[in-house]
Amino acid sequence: MGASQDRRLTRRALLGGLAASGAAALLAACGGTAPTNTPAVAPATAPATKPAGGAVPTGATGAATAPPTPAAASPAAAQPTAAGTPKQGGSIILGTLGEASTINPFVANDTEGDFRVKLLFGQLVRLDPQSFAPKPMLAKSWQAQGNTFTFTLQDNTKFSDGSDLTADDVAFTMKGILAKATASPRQSFLLSIQGAQEYANGTAQDVAGIKVTDPKTLVVTLAQPDASFLANMRYVSPVPKKMLDGKDLSKTSKEPFFQKPIGAGPFVFSSWQVGGDFVAERNPYYFEAGKPYLDKMTHRTIPDAQSLVNALLSGDIDGSNYPSPAGADKLRASKDLNVLVPPFTAPDGWEFNVAHPYLSKKEVRQAVAYALDIAQFAKDSLYGLGKPGVGPIAPGNYAFDKSLKPIPYDLDKAKSLLQQAGAPPDNVSFIVNKGNVLREDFLTYTQAQLAKIGWKINAQTIEYATLIDRLTKKDFDVQGVTPGTGATLDPGELYNSYLSTSPANYSGYSNPKLDDLLKQAKEQLDPQQQIPIYAQIQQILMDDLPVYYAWYRPFLHVAKKKFTGYVDSVDIADMHGLSNTLQDWYVVG
Numbered sequence: 001m002g003a004s005q006d007r008r009l010t011r012r013a014l015l016g017g018l019a020a021s022g023a024a025a026l027l028a029a030c031g032g033t034a035p036t037n038t039p040a041v042a043p044a045t046a047p048a049t050k051p052a053g054g055a056v057p058t059g060a061t062g063a064a065t066a067p068p069t070p071a072a073a074s075p076a077a078a079q080p081t082a083a084g085t086p087k088q089g090g091s092i093i094l095g096t097l098g099e100a101s102t103i104n105p106f107v108a109n110d111t112e113g114d115f116r117v118k119l120l121f122g123q124l125v126r127l128d129p130q131s132f133a134p135k136p137m138l139a140k141s142w143q144a145q146g147n148t149f150t151f152t153l154q155d156n157t158k159f160s161d162g163s164d165l166t167a168d169d170v171a172f173t174m175k176g177i178l179a180k181a182t183a184s185p186r187q188s189f190l191l192s193i194q195g196a197q198e199y200a201n202g203t204a205q206d207v208a209g210i211k212v213t214d215p216k217t218l219v220v221t222l223a224q225p226d227a228s229f230l231a232n233m234r235y236v237s238p239v240p241k242k243m244l245d246g247k248d249l250s251k252t253s254k255e256p257f258f259q260k261p262i263g264a265g266p267f268v269f270s271s272w273q274v275g276g277d278f279v280a281e282r283n284p285y286y287f288e289a290g291k292p293y294l295d296k297m298t299h300r301t302i303p304d305a306q307s308l309v310n311a312l313l314s315g316d317i318d319g320s321n322y323p324s325p326a327g328a329d330k331l332r333a334s335k336d337l338n339v340l341v342p343p344f345t346a347p348d349g350w351e352f353n354v355a356h357p358y359l360s361k362k363e364v365r366q367a368v369a370y371a372l373d374i375a376q377f378a379k380d381s382l383y384g385l386g387k388p389g390v391g392p393i394a395p396g397n398y399a400f401d402k403s404l405k406p407i408p409y410d411l412d413k414a415k416s417l418l419q420q421a422g423a424p425p426d427n428v429s430f431i432v433n434k435g436n437v438l439r440e441d442f443l444t445y446t447q448a449q450l451a452k453i454g455w456k457i458n459a460q461t462i463e464y465a466t467l468i469d470r471l472t473k474k475d476f477d478v479q480g481v482t483p484g485t486g487a488t489l490d491p492g493e494l495y496n497s498y499l500s501t502s503p504a505n506y507s508g509y510s511n512p513k514l515d516d517l518l519k520q521a522k523e524q525l526d527p528q529q530q531i532p533i534y535a536q537i538q539q540i541l542m543d544d545l546p547v548y549y550a551w552y553r554p555f556l557h558v559a560k561k562k563f564t565g566y567v568d569s570v571d572i573a574d575m576h577g578l579s580n581t582l583q584d585w586y587v588v589g
Contacts, residue, residue, distance in 0.1 A: 092298070096321070100465065101468045106249045109185040112464075119297070124233050125139055129568070132490065150219050151220065159262050161285075164215070177190055184503065188502040189228070195223070243257055251472070267292060268283045277298050277300050292585070306327065313327075339557070345394040345573075348439065348550060349550035350478050351480075351546070358424060363421040364418065366414075372409065372550060389551050390405065391541065391549055396570075411452060424454070426456050426458075468481070498511075499519075509544070517533055517537050565585045
């Protein structure tokens with residue numbers, strides 16, 4: 001691991017005068033889409049979001065269901081520019097650190113896969129990139145009467161082969177997510193629908209609460225109130241039923257459809273060189289007239305954060321959410337680039353597989369947390385931009401418990417806890433994705449600190465897609481891709497991560513009290529009533545530590561100045577930051 005330590009020193013050197021000038025200088029990020037490129041200062045906290053769905057007034061339509069949000073919900077986010085009239089033409093290359101594990105919309109569960117799925121298939125409901133309020137997409141509107149939601153599809157929705165997208169296709173997709181054989185990690189998001197649990201269990205042949213009333217109308221009835229229902233419908237990316245009815249929809253599917261899919265998103269699949277370029281072209285049948293403006297997009301895997309900086313500076317790529325903060329000064333100095341610094345959201349850290357005999361002991365997980373001086377780690381390795389993490393909910397979210405404090409550094413307590421748990425085995429593996437230099441540094445630091453309390457861990461870096469595959473199979477001891485276990489958009493996301501029976505509960509953590517609280521919070525439509533429930537949830541998770549939320553990862557969102565029309569988002573895991581609405585991007589001039 002000495003190489004990682006050496007590289008950290010090198011990256012610090014690349015910062016130039018950042019330490020001397022302070023984080024405030026970097027936070028004066030260029031306002032990417034402002035017509036005059038005026039600097040915009042980004043705060044160090046996420047926007048104070050309201051609930052992202054569910055509590056919809058009776059008779060409301062999709063266009064009117066957005067909950068009230070604070071003014072300038074995301075101060076760091078760029079606003080659409082007035083620089084010229086949008087026009088079609090041009091192409092873009094976006095750089096990413098990790099490769100997607102799949103583009104199958106039923107089972108995608110990583111940031112890069114979800115991004116590609118949205119581009120190719122679209123979403124029934126999208127979330128506003130700043131307020132996170134549900135907005136129409138393939139569904140042009142919806143009405144709510146009690147627990148019944150009536151969705152009306154856009155009039156001109158078509159798949160990329162020119163065939164009509166109907167409510168039957170949407171219903172088929174929802175049932176595919178729910179089906180036990182699919183093993184979708186998003187299954188729990190739809191289980192509040194009437195009859196969904198029985199269908200998922202295999203005890204019912206259909207979902208009672210999903211009804212198609214005409215080709216453009218879908219009626220969904222919930223078994224109980226669900227504050228997150230509308231927000232969760234963002235994971236419904238419709239597929240053509242006629243092509244997949246009766247077929248294998250799981251991640252191991254060999255269906256040719258998933259190799260070259262047909263969807264209703266803004267772009268059409270062109271090619272995918274795994275580990276290299278994913279290419280998609282403009283969908284001529286996309287329902288928004290004139291969009292997307294770009295003719296082609298390339299999503300290029302460059303598995304090293306510093307290499308992303310170099311690629312941006314050389315012009316080899318046009319934008320990225322993931323360049324190393326070490327290159328901040330150089331990126332900001334470029335006359336061709338806009339740089340945005342989003343606020344902190346869900347923190348990074350360690351997720352423990354509690355099925356492991358040793359890691360099942362709470363004292364062990366707590367020992368790891370107490371052994372790490374996160375304030376010092378942030379100072380040494382996060383370039384003054386990150387800071388210690390506090391629990392699973394983003395600091396700006398309405399449900400964030402402001403009474404929580406970071407777990408303090410206490411090496412003696414860590415030693416005592418480890419002694420209580422018994423001598424640690426030597427074969428426990430801690431893994432992070434290769435090329436993410438901040439996580440690699442955290443792995444190196446963790447290895448050194450745990451050695452001080454008598455625990456020799458097996459530190460490994462592996463490819464992102466491989467890590468995600470192992471995570472999905474629960475084939476890990478401790479892993480470091482943890483933001484997906486937290487909640488940025490909607491605190492109800494914790495239901496999917498921590499409910500004992502959820503397919504996406506990869507840690508295997510089970511706590512009946514927590515299960516009850518998660519269900520209570522989900523069924524409570526009043527945000528003020530949710531807050532004390534989520535406070536208890538956060539306190540339990542901070543004590544039991546199935547995931548140790550250690551540090552907030554600093555991001556740089558960068559795009560060439562030749563592009564405009566984008567709106568940045570503080571959320572990377574779901575909204576994909578700067579590139580969340582790629583259909584709106586266009587070339588200036």
